[in-house]
Structure formats: structure tokens, C-alpha cells
Amino acid sequence: MHIISIINYKGGVGKTTLTANLGAELAFRGRNVLLLDLDPQASLTFSFLRPEYWKLHFEKDRTIKAWFDSFEEPGAPLSLATLIYAPGRVTRSLQNRGSLHLIASHLGLINVDLELATDLGGGSLKQARKRYLRVHRRLSDGIRNDIDPNAYDYLLIDCPPNFNIVTKNAIVASDYLLSPAKPDYLSTLGIDYLLRNLAELVSNYNDYLQLEDSSESADAIAPKMLGVVFTMIQEYGNQPISAQRPYIRQTNDLGVPVFDAYIKANQTVFATAPQDGVPVVLNQYQHRSHASVVESLEALATELEGKVGA
Ligand SMILES: Nc1ncnc2c1ncn2[C@@H]1O[C@H](COP(=O)(O)OP(=O)(O)OP(=O)(O)O)[C@@H](O)[C@H]1O
Ligand SMILES: [Mg+2]
Numbered sequence: 638m639h640i641i642s643i644i645n646y647k648g649g650v651g652k653t654t655l656t657a658n659l660g661a662e663l664a665f666r667g668r669n670v671l672l673l674d675l676d677p678q679a680s681l682t683f684s685f686l687r688p689e690y691w692k693l694h695f696e697k698d699r700t701i702k703a704w705f706d707s708f709e710e711p712g713a714p715l716s717l718a719t720l721i722y723a724p725g726r727v728t729r730s731l732q733n734r735g736s737l738h739l740i741a742s743h744l745g746l747i748n749v750d751l752e753l754a755t756d757l758g759g760g761s762l763k764q765a766r767k768r769y770l771r772v773h774r775r776l777s778d779g780i781r782n783d784i785d786p787n788a789y790d791y792l793l794i795d796c797p798p799n800f801n802i803v804t805k806n807a808i809v810a811s812d813y814l815l816s817p818a819k820p821d822y823l824s825t826l827g828i829d830y831l832l833r834n835l836a837e838l839v840s841n842y843n844d845y846l847q848l849e850d851s852s853e854s855a856d857a858i859a860p861k862m863l864g865v866v867f868t869m870i871q872e873y874g875n876q877p878i879s880a881q882r883p884y885i886r887q888t889n890d891l892g893v894p895v896f897d898a899y900i901k902a903n904q905t906v907f908a909t910a911p912q913d914g915v916p917v918v919l920n921q922y923q924h925r926s927h928a929s930v931v932e933s934l935e936a937l938a939t940e941l942e943g944k945v946g947a
Pocket of ligand 2: 652653654676680681795796
């Protein structure tokens, strides 16, 4: 099972759209894919579940918030496996090719970050290090303990647009990172900042591990940046328009890998898909513009599979 976090703390760059469509395309190719929604906005969740259905069957005790909360309560914590759900509409449209399962989020996940931050504080330096590790590896441990690695080819984690402790949990749990970005000035600046924060997290985490007993240092983390995926690309003559090209070039200059594949801009097809419960890449289409968006998503999945050696 390849664990991939979709991260960028800039909001609205297409993280959730990419997670849903990449997951759906991989499932269409016969892969078994688990999606984890780690964003309190729960956009990924509501791309697959109707809000009324979520309220009835998930809100109380079947979301990633309930799982984090269960560590603060007496008794054994919940198992992540009990949260996994196969959304009906997308499962029907996959027609037994592969599978696309989901662990849902909850608007109250925002409070989990505060609770985890509280768990970090106080005590001696040695205790603080231990707590830092325990708090940051909670999701990683949960995945390892609760999810059968043979059941899924991919676990894709849709992260919120921030670098809080829940996001850091995703990074610590990940083999790979993928960062969607819009080709504009502020997004390009954001990538540099993101890379520096990532490096700092990895180095702090591994330093703390080293200071602990040697059995734990085997758990050093090294999430690999697969690259930046540009989203919302406007094309002219099969190429990004000239206004967008400098930002793609600047990102290349940062030394971070950039995917050759990019996601084309198409407000019409992307705006309505979440409401239908089926990602764009799986939808029936009549228009050439929709077909060309699907081709760009297919190219992305092919490139990703090449990079992870699947
Ligand atoms: N390729 C695209 N072309 C046109 N619109 C897009 C494209 N990708 C995403 N969008 C639209 O842009 C908006 C933001 O997308 P999305 O929710 O995927 O971003 P996000 O990075 O997950 O946002 P957040 O940071 O809030 O979680 C949505 O309305 C979505 O429909
Ligand atoms: Mg999102």
C-alpha cells in the first residue's frame, strides 16, 4: 500500500478535486484505493456522500474526528477499519474494476488540532519529546495497526490547507507527498515555504526519535516529494497559456520535481461533479472539453504510477 498525502497549505488550489479524481482513475484501472479526508471542511467526504446521509450514518461515530477523539476517552480507541465506507454511486460506476473507499471527515476535526496541541505541552524536555512523537505518529500507528496493507494499493490523504498537527500526522504517515498548485505568483511562493516546513518537520521528528531508545529509531520518516502537479491550467494550442508558463518554470527552478501531466481548467465539469457523487474522470461525457480533462487526469495517474513503481 502506497500512502500519499495531497498537501499544500494554500487553499483552493485543487487538492480535493485531485484526490477524488486520482483515486477514481486508479480504481478505474483496477486498483484498490482508500481515501482519507483529513480536512474539517469535509469537501472530499461531501463529494461522495450526501450531507443528509452523512448526518444520519457518520456524524456521531464514524469519522476521522471520532477516531482521534477516541484516544481522549476511556477504553480502547476506535479502529480505523471500522470507519471505511464504500460510497454507492461511485462503486456502481466502477463496475467491479477496482474499489474506491472513503474514511469521512467532520467539521469538528478543527477541535482535534487544539486537543492534540494540548497533549503536546508541559513536563520535562524528555517527556515533551516523547509526547511530540506520540502525538505526531498517532495516524501512522493507526494505519499500521488497523488497515490491512494488502487490502489497498493506495491510501490517498486529502489534507486541509494548513500545516497543523493533523496535517503533520498525515505527513509522518506518508511514503509520498504530492502537491497541487495553481500557476500563479502566490502559489509558487507557497511551494518554497511548504518545502522548508516539510524539511523541518522531518528533521525534528527524526532527531527526537534518535534521542529516544534505539528501537524507535528504526521508524525514521522520509516521505518523498513526488512533485508539484499544476491544476487549473488554461491551454492555448495544447500548451499552458503564456501567462501561466513563467510560474511553472519558477517552480522547476526551486528544484522540486514537477509532474509533466497537469490538470486542465474546466469550471463547468469540475463544479458540478461533487454534487453527483462521481468524480469527473468517471463521468459519462459528450463534450470534447470534458474528454480532454479526462485525458489530463489519465496522464497524471500514469505518471504517478510510474513514479511509485506500481
Ligand atoms: N481543474 C479545475 N478547473 C476548474 N475548476 C477547478 C479545477 N480544480 C478544482 N476546481 C474548482 O476549484 C475549487 C477549489 O477546488 P478544491 O476544493 O479541489 O481545492 P482545495 O485545494 O481542496 O481547496 P481547500 O484548500 O479549501 O481544501 C472548487 O470549486 C473546484 O470545483
Ligand atoms: Mg480541499
